[in-house]
Amino acid sequence: xxxxxxxxxxxxxxxxxxxxxxxxxxxxxxxxxxxxxxxxxxxxxxxxxxxxxxxxxxxxxxxxxxxxxxxxxxxxxxxxxxxxxxxxxxxxxxxxxxxxxxxxxxxxxxxxxxxxxxxxxxxxxxxxxxxxxxxxxxxxxxxxxxxxxxxxxxxxxxxxxxxxxxxxxxxxxxxxxxxxxxxxxxxxxxxxxxxxxxxxxxxxxxxxxxxxxxxxxxxxxxxxxxxxxxxxxxxxxxxxxxxxxxxxxxxxxxxxxxxxxxxxxxxxxxx
Amino acid sequence: xxxxxxxxxxxxxxxxxxxxxxxxxxxxxxxxxxxxxxxxxxxxxxxxxxxxxxxxxxxxxxxxxxxxxxxxxxxxxxxxxxxxxxxxxxxxxxxxxxxxxxxxxxxxxxxxxxxxxxxxxxxxxxxxxxxxxxxxxxxxxxxxxxxxxxxxxxxxxxxxxxxxxxxxxxxxxxxxxxxxxxxxxxxxxxxxxxxxxxxxxxxxxxxxxxxxxxxxxxxxxxxxxxxxxxxxxxxxxxxxxxxxxxxxxxxxxxxxxxxxxxxxxxxxxxx
Numbered sequence: 001x002x003x004x005x006x007x008x009x010x011x012x013x014x015x016x017x018x019x020x021x022x023x024x025x026x027x028x029x030x031x032x033x034x035x036x037x038x039x040x041x042x043x044x045x046x047x048x049x050x051x052x053x054x055x056x057x058x059x060x061x062x063x064x065x066x067x068x069x070x071x072x073x074x075x076x077x078x079x080x081x082x083x084x085x086x087x088x089x090x091x092x093x094x095x096x097x098x099x100x101x102x103x104x105x106x107x108x109x110x111x112x113x114x115x116x117x118x119x120x121x122x123x124x125x126x127x128x129x130x131x132x133x134x135x136x137x138x139x140x141x142x143x144x145x146x147x148x149x150x151x152x153x154x155x156x157x158x159x160x161x162x163x164x165x166x167x168x169x170x171x172x173x174x175x176x177x178x179x180x181x182x183x184x185x186x187x188x189x190x191x192x193x194x195x196x197x198x199x200x201x202x203x204x205x206x207x208x209x210x211x212x213x214x215x216x217x218x219x220x221x222x223x224x225x226x227x228x229x230x231x232x233x234x235x236x237x238x239x240x241x242x243x244x245x246x247x248x249x250x251x252x253x254x255x256x257x258x259x260x261x262x263x264x265x266x267x268x269x270x271x
Numbered sequence: 272x273x274x275x276x277x278x279x280x281x282x283x284x285x286x287x288x289x290x291x292x293x294x295x296x297x298x299x300x301x302x303x304x305x306x307x308x309x310x311x312x313x314x315x316x317x318x319x320x321x322x323x324x325x326x327x328x329x330x331x332x333x334x335x336x337x338x339x340x341x342x343x344x345x346x347x348x349x350x351x352x353x354x355x356x357x358x359x360x361x362x363x364x365x366x367x368x369x370x371x372x373x374x375x376x377x378x379x380x381x382x383x384x385x386x387x388x389x390x391x392x393x394x395x396x397x398x399x400x401x402x403x404x405x406x407x408x409x410x411x412x413x414x415x416x417x418x419x420x421x422x423x424x425x426x427x428x429x430x431x432x433x434x435x436x437x438x439x440x441x442x443x444x445x446x447x448x449x450x451x452x453x454x455x456x457x458x459x460x461x462x463x464x465x466x467x468x469x470x471x472x473x474x475x476x477x478x479x480x481x482x483x484x485x486x487x488x489x490x491x492x493x494x495x496x497x498x499x500x501x502x503x504x505x506x507x508x509x510x511x512x513x514x515x516x517x518x519x520x521x522x523x524x525x526x527x528x529x530x531x532x533x534x535x536x537x538x539x540x541x542x
Contacts, residue, residue: 001291002287002290002291003290003291003292004290005289005290007279007281007286008278008279008281008504008505009505010278010279010281015278016273018276018505018506019273019274019275019276019505020272020273020274021274021506029541035508035510035536035540035541036508036536037506037507037508037511038506039506040505040506064335066504066505066506066507233279233337233504234279234280234289234290234311234337235289235292235308235309235310235311235337236308236337237306237307237308239306240308255541258536258541259535259536259541260533260534260535260536261533261534262531262532262533262534263531263532263533263534264530264531265306265307265529265530265531269306270300270306270526270529270530
């Protein structure tokens with residue numbers, strides 16, 4: 001069976017953006033895992049994107065796959081896009097090129113070099129293109145969006161925008177407490193339902209015309225679809241996009257953990 | 272500083288070859304680590320290759336980088352190519368798409384589907400192109416070459432060929448015995464010197480005109496150059512192509528080991 005793959009950042013201006021990017025002088029190593037390299041995007045760079053998404057920062061699965069939002073947060077986003085009828089025509093970048101280590105200082109996030117580089121991505125994805133909706137996932141992404149909106153190209157750009165709760169905020173805010181997790185999930189999905197109601201009328205050219213079905217109190221199984229194979233580099237095994245939890249940062253102390261990514265093929269794949 | 276990267280297998284016929292490839296029915300899982308996906312090539316797919324190399328099979332570093340011959344064997348090959356003045360104009364494939372697990376049975380290696388697919392790569396890299404030399408690394412690669420030479424396109428194709436000892440044969444044949452390793456290295460480099468003398472006059476269009484300097488009894492430091500960044504996918508950290516030994520298959524038993532790839536950033540990279 002043929003395996004579709006993402007052709008990559010071969011056309012300008014994306015080619016240059018993937019060659020020349022902010023490094024450790026901008027993304028300082030006490031706040032970012034610069035040692036794993038930048039992770040740039042996922043989705044369509046050919047001008048076909050109808051929705052542009054801004055996420056936060058890449059984690060270990062993204063570092064292996066070299067595409068953003070391929071873990072659980074990515075699946076939840078994929079489900080959100082599907083509710084808008086968007087199954088292929090999206091482009092996703094992150095607020096930060098590198099994985100956040102600890103906390104990002106305000107001065108770092110405000111660094112003009114960091115913002116200007118990200119704005120070049122947004123210019124490339126939005127200006128003169130066919131985008132009908134923008135989604136910002138989490139506070140940092142909303143700040144990134146607002147920074148672009150202040151630029152000359154952003155100021156005059158009119159598009160439906162939904163600044164939404166980050167897809168894995170329920171997990172990160174509930175610290176293993178099941179009741180808190182359920183409450184935070186419900187709250188997130190209310191927030192996403194509001195966002196869907198803003199975006200849905202604006203998405204005039206979905207991949208698949210779909211009546212809007214809002215979320216219930218938690219994610220249904222079909223609301224966390226796999227990351228499509230056509231978003232992946234060539235040759236990746238199917239479990240890398242169909243499953244999550246196959247990569248972890250392991251080590252006896254924070255320093256060892258920072259140096260490590262451990263990949264285990266999920267159970268059930270080998271014999 | 273700009274980071275060059277490999278644009279990938281975007282043009283035909285390479286695009287189709289990276290979409291539709293032999294899977295577990297051909298590369299049987301008791302002989303190949305099919306669960307990690309196929310690793311296709313490294314180097315130029317744009318017709319600029321002057322030398323085509325056939326290696327054996329990918330290991331753990333190749334699986335992370337998704338390019339062939341990026342570990343120690345790759346560095347030694349890089350040095351061999353440099354002696355021919357070839358610093359960029361090469362294309363490398365492997366005999367096998369997947370990492371060998373244990374031994375490959377003769378019947379598997381002879382599977383017409385496996386051979387025909389590999390021959391399509393060789394056709395694409397050789398026929399009507401500018402290749403002036405072919406290098407086969409190890410016995411399996413030589414067998415792969417001879418299988419192509421039996422095809423209609425291979426039969427009539429005239430090119431300088433060197434079937435050489437595999438770059439890490441000294442390590443795999445000496446089992447930690449230093450004397451054996453030194454002897455095997457010396458013997459390998461004699462074999463490579465013979466190959467260089469065959470190839471050197473044939474390489475009429477090197478990247479860098481270079482007087483032929485043969486190997487001594489072991490590799491000099493400059494004879495194991497780093498894998499060029501322009502062979503890598505975008506965004507990979509420099510240690511992934513400048514260093515080796517950062518990925519291992521770890522586990523308490525063969526089954527756990529087979530499921531695992533553990534990556535550790537080399538020492539000296541993080542603070």
